[in-house]
Amino acid sequence: MNQLKTELVSQRQIAESIYEAIVYNESIDESFKPGQFVHVKAGGGSDPLLRRPISICHVEPKKHLLTMIYRAEGKGTNLLKSEVPGAVIDILGPLGNGFPVDELREGQTAVLVGGGIGVPPLYYLSESLQERGVHVHHVNGFQSKESVFYEEEFKEFGPVTITTVDGSYGESGFVTNQLDFSFDYLFACGPSPMLRALESYRSKGKVYLSLEQRMGCGIGACLACVCHVQGDTTALKYRKVCSDGPVFEAGEVVL
Amino acid sequence: MSRLQIELPGLSLKNPIMPASGCFGFGREYSKFYDLEKLGAIMVKATTAEPRFGNPTPRVAETSSGMLNAIGLQNPGLDEVLHSELPWLSEFDVPIIANVAGSTIEDYVAVSKEISKAPNVHALELNISCPNVKEGGLAFGTVPETAYEVTKAVKAVSSVPVYVKLSPNVTDIVEIAKSVEKAGADGLTMINTLLGMRIDLKTSKPILANGAGGLSGPAIKPVAIRMIHQVSQQVSIPIIGMGGVQTAEDVVEYFLAGASAVAVGTANFVDPYCCPTIIENLPLLLDDLGLYHIDELIGRSWKTEWTLQSSSR
Numbered sequence: 001m002n003q004l005k006t007e008l009v010s011q012r013q014i015a016e017s018i019y020e021a022i023v024y025n026e027s028i029d030e031s032f033k034p035g036q037f038v039h040v041k042a043g044g045g046s047d048p049l050l051r052r053p054i055s056i057c058h059v060e061p062k063k064h065l066l067t068m069i070y071r072a073e074g075k076g077t078n079l080l081k082s083e084v085p086g087a088v089i090d091i092l093g094p095l096g097n098g099f100p101v102d103e104l105r106e107g108q109t110a111v112l113v114g115g116g117i118g119v120p121p122l123y124y125l126s127e128s129l130q131e132r133g134v135h136v137h138h139v140n141g142f143q144s145k146e147s148v149f150y151e152e153e154f155k156e157f158g159p160v161t162i163t164t165v166d167g168s169y170g171e172s173g174f175v176t177n178q179l180d181f182s183f184d185y186l187f188a189c190g191p192s193p194m195l196r197a198l199e200s201y202r203s204k205g206k207v208y209l210s211l212e213q214r215m216g217c218g219i220g221a222c223l224a225c226v227c228h229v230q231g232d233t234t235a236l237k238y239r240k241v242c243s244d245g246p247v248f249e250a251g252e253v254v255l
Numbered sequence: 256m257s258r259l260q261i262e263l264p265g266l267s268l269k270n271p272i273m274p275a276s277g278c279f280g281f282g283r284e285y286s287k288f289y290d291l292e293k294l295g296a297i298m299v300k301a302t303t304a305e306p307r308f309g310n311p312t313p314r315v316a317e318t319s320s321g322m323l324n325a326i327g328l329q330n331p332g333l334d335e336v337l338h339s340e341l342p343w344l345s346e347f348d349v350p351i352i353a354n355v356a357g358s359t360i361e362d363y364v365a366v367s368k369e370i371s372k373a374p375n376v377h378a379l380e381l382n383i384s385c386p387n388v389k390e391g392g393l394a395f396g397t398v399p400e401t402a403y404e405v406t407k408a409v410k411a412v413s414s415v416p417v418y419v420k421l422s423p424n425v426t427d428i429v430e431i432a433k434s435v436e437k438a439g440a441d442g443l444t445m446i447n448t449l450l451g452m453r454i455d456l457k458t459s460k461p462i463l464a465n466g467a468g469g470l471s472g473p474a475i476k477p478v479a480i481r482m483i484h485q486v487s488q489q490v491s492i493p494i495i496g497m498g499g500v501q502t503a504e505d506v507v508e509y510f511l512a513g514a515s516a517v518a519v520g521t522a523n524f525v526d527p528y529c530c531p532t533i534i535e536n537l538p539l540l541l542d543d544l545g546l547y548h549i550d551e552l553i554g555r556s557w558k559t560e561w562t563l564q565s566s567s568r
Contacts, residue, residue, distance in 0.1 A: 001287065003527065021454045041525065045322040046473045046501070050524060075317075092527070214313045216324070217524040221284040222277075223329045224315040227310075238329075243284070 001028060001094055001219065008087040009065065009170045015142075015149040018117070019055070019081045021068050022088050028050035028066045029099070032059040033187075035098025035210055035247045036113030036124035039218035042083050051092060052076045053215050055189070057120035058127070066091075069120035069149070087203040095218050097103065097209055099125050099187055108184040112197060113175050115190020117149065121210060122189060125148060130157040137161075139178045141190070145169035192255055199250045207250035213241040219246075228254040258538055258548050261295070261516055263493050264441035265416035266377040267348055268295035268516060271549060272506065275497045275520035276301055276354035276380060276420075277508060279309065281340040282347075291347045293534060297338065298444075298518055301356040301382050304366050306332035310384035311464040316453045320500070321472030322521055323451050328356050328385055328392070333366050334529045341373045350377035352418065355386055359404050363395075368412040378415050381406060381440075383445035384422030385469075396422040396447075399434035403457050416441035418495065421486075423478055424450050432486045443486065444495040444518065446479045455538035472521040473499040480512045487513025488557055499528060503536035506546070510552035 006023035014020045034102060039051035058067035072081040083089065098121075110129050113123040119140050126136050136158035142148045145168040154160045161178045162170030171178055175190075176197045182205070188198050189210035201207050216222035220243030228239040232250055239245060239253050259270035273296040274285070281299050282291050283379045291297065309329030330336070336353075344351055353376045357363040365403025367379055383396035383405055395401045402419070408451030410417050419435040421428060432443055453462045461467070461472040487494055496514030500506060501522045508519045522529040541549060 028472045048317055049322055049472050049521070050317055070539065087392055151394050154536075214315050214321070217284070218526075219284045219287075219527065221280040222315070222324070223280075223309065224324065224523055225312065226309070226314075227312070237309050238308060 001093060004091050004093070006066070006089045006091055008085050008089050010079070010084050010130075011083060014069070014082075016146040017071050017073060018147065018149050019070055019072055021065050021070070021083075022079065023068070024064055024090070025066075026064050028064040029060060029061045031076050031099040032056055032061070032066065032094045034101060035121055036096050037246060038066070038091045038092040038093030039095055039215075040068070040080065042236060043079040043213055048074070048076040048079075050216060052080070053218055055121035055210075056124055058124045066127060069117070071117045077175065081129070092218060096242055097244065099210070099247050101125065101128045101132070103214060104132055106136070109135045109137070109182070110187060111137045111139065111181070111183045111190040112138065112186040113179070113186060113190070113194075114138070115175060115188075115194045116142060118188070118190030118194075118210065119150065122187065124151060125184075125187060126154060126157040137181070137183070139175045140165065140177035141165070141194070142169070154183070157184045183210075196255045199255065202250050202255070208247055209250055209255070211241050211248045211255070213243050215242050218242045231255055256490050258541060259295075259523040259534070261550060263495075263515060266296060266352070266516075268350070268425065270295040270537070271516035272534050272537075273298055273352070273495075273516065273518050273524055274530055276352075276519065277380070278520040280488075281336075282344055284453045285527060286308050286562060289531050291344075291551045293531045294349050294536075296350045296352055296377070297344070298352045298354055298363040298380055299336075299344070301328050301354040301385065302330050302333055302336045302366055302370060303328060303356050304333050304362050305545075306335065311453050313462060314468075316462040316468065318451065318470060319468050319474060323434060323453060323463060323468035323470055324448070325463045325468035327465065333369060333558065337369060337373060341375060345375040351375045353381050353422070354382050355409070356382040358392075360408050363405050364408050364412050365532035366416075367409045371412075371414040374518050376415060378441070379409065379413055379417045380444050381409055381417055381419045384420050384424075384434050385421045393422055393424065396420075399430050402431050403434040403438040406412055406435045406440050410439040418442040420447055422447050423475075423482060426549065427537050428482050429485055432490050436490045442493045442495065444487065444497065445488065446482055447474070448497050449475055449478065454549055471498070471547030473501060476505065480508060483509065483512040483514050484556060487554055500533075501531050503540045506533060506537060507552060509538060509556070510549065511556040513554040513557065515550070515553055
């Protein structure tokens with residue numbers, strides 16, 4: 001984990017309100033793992049004040065490039081989207097614990113389930129799994145046709161099913177309607193209701209979920225992003241999404 | 256003597272910069288970024304008699320040049336702090352200021368008595384101003400009589416000097432400051448957060464699960480400066496100032512208002528290196544201002560020319 005002054009290499013809109021930014025810094029390397037995140041300072045001033053947690057979508061270790069995909073919806077992300085190549089982007093990272101890629105063996109099957117802005121971290125995960133010889137299936141859910149992104153990119157690593165809530169593209173409905181096949185591992189990132197629905201798939205294989213939460217520091221000091229531990233009768237045990245997570249095995253924390 | 260050295264009750268500070276309570280945990284996370292011995296002192300997270308989980312999430316919301324928090328005094332409780340966190344911190348040569356919170360005077364007394372015996376705890380910070388717990392906390396800090404009582408009770412059992420953390424959520428902060436001074440407080444720390452709220456346009460409900468929360472960050476700095484300017488002229492105990500400090504210039508402004516040391520809170524979340532950066536920049540700023548020692552700045556905004564001349568070295 002380090003504070004890096006990165007250089008914005010490129011930035012483009014890839015779906016409705018969704019932007020892809022690629023930044024360069026010599027320290028961006030193999031230490032950036034799938035499922036980790038970076039804490040991004042948008043703009044140089046104090047409004048907005050805090051950093052934005054943004055998932056790691058892809059890393060090219062040899063070229064020292066990091067791809068971040070984010071939704072422009074607040075003050076910070078709207079400032080970020082207006083940055084042009086050459087701009088200095090202050091990031092803190094890599095932060096948190098990612099997906100347990102090393103656990104998987106060649107020939108195993110993994111299902112990657114993404115919802116909306118939860119889709120990006122699964123891209124780097126998918127590449128890493130495919131490199132290990134893991135069979136990867138993708139089920140990515142979006143609101144509508146306009147919000148779909150990275151369909152072709154994911155297809156490089158395995159079959160892709162797209163769902164849209166309004167049925168305007170791909171399969172109509174939620175991702176959970178498209179999961180009737182067997183797997184060794186299921187990895188998911190997306191809104192809490194989706195993650196809660198996926199917890200029951202523990203009976204079919206190992207399930208790991210990446211959580212999203214409002215954060216302060218991003219490094220475990222401020223206790224803004226805590227969650228309860230499942231089965232803890234004292235209700236005092238907790239995990240920090242930023243530094244213990246954001247990836248947890250299903251059943252570990254209360255969603 | 257170092258240009259930044261400051262002597263306060265219980266505290267011999269190699270520089271007057273310290274992370275504020277609640278913004279630094281017990282130092283473990285920030286020790287991965289820099290050597291904690293660079294700091295003048297560390298104000299650790301509020302400790303209560305029993306462990307507390309705190310409030311439901313969301314616990315933070317952003318505001319213009321600030322943030323709201325309603326963590327709710329989450330902490331591992333007195334035993335864990337005494338047996339794990341403080342011993343870990345004792346590896347560093349840096350004085351600890353232990354922040355004490357509770358719901359009853361008995362709570363404050365029990366925690367203060369034990370925690371003040373820890374060898375690396377050089378002072379207590381009595382938290383009678385946390386806006387985020389229903390019982391106690393702020394209730395003690397907004398009424399002069401109860402502020403007096405809890406301060407007096409803690410002074411009677413504490414092995415180290417006691418600083419009282421004042422709430423800005425009062426009509427007359429001078430009145431509270433005077434009453435805790437009368438009760439024997441060795442110093443004041445000010446200010447705690449200002450009560451605030453943000454409402455989500457989509458849900459039409461407050462963003463924080465707790466509803467209201469404490470506002471911190473640069474947005475509150477002018478409020479803190481004004482209050483320190485007021486209070487420092489009315490009491491004779493030293494003040495550790497806090498609220499929106501981000502730069503060496505901010506620190507100087509606090510000293511000019513009447514503070515003798517400064518704590519850095521929210522800025523740690525934005526820039527983990529902000530404390531050591533401020534410490535590095537302070538001597539350069541003193542040079543620019545044509546001053547040798549930082550203590551020459553204390554209260555300069557209101558002290559008469561005569562007092563300034565006689566106190567300068």
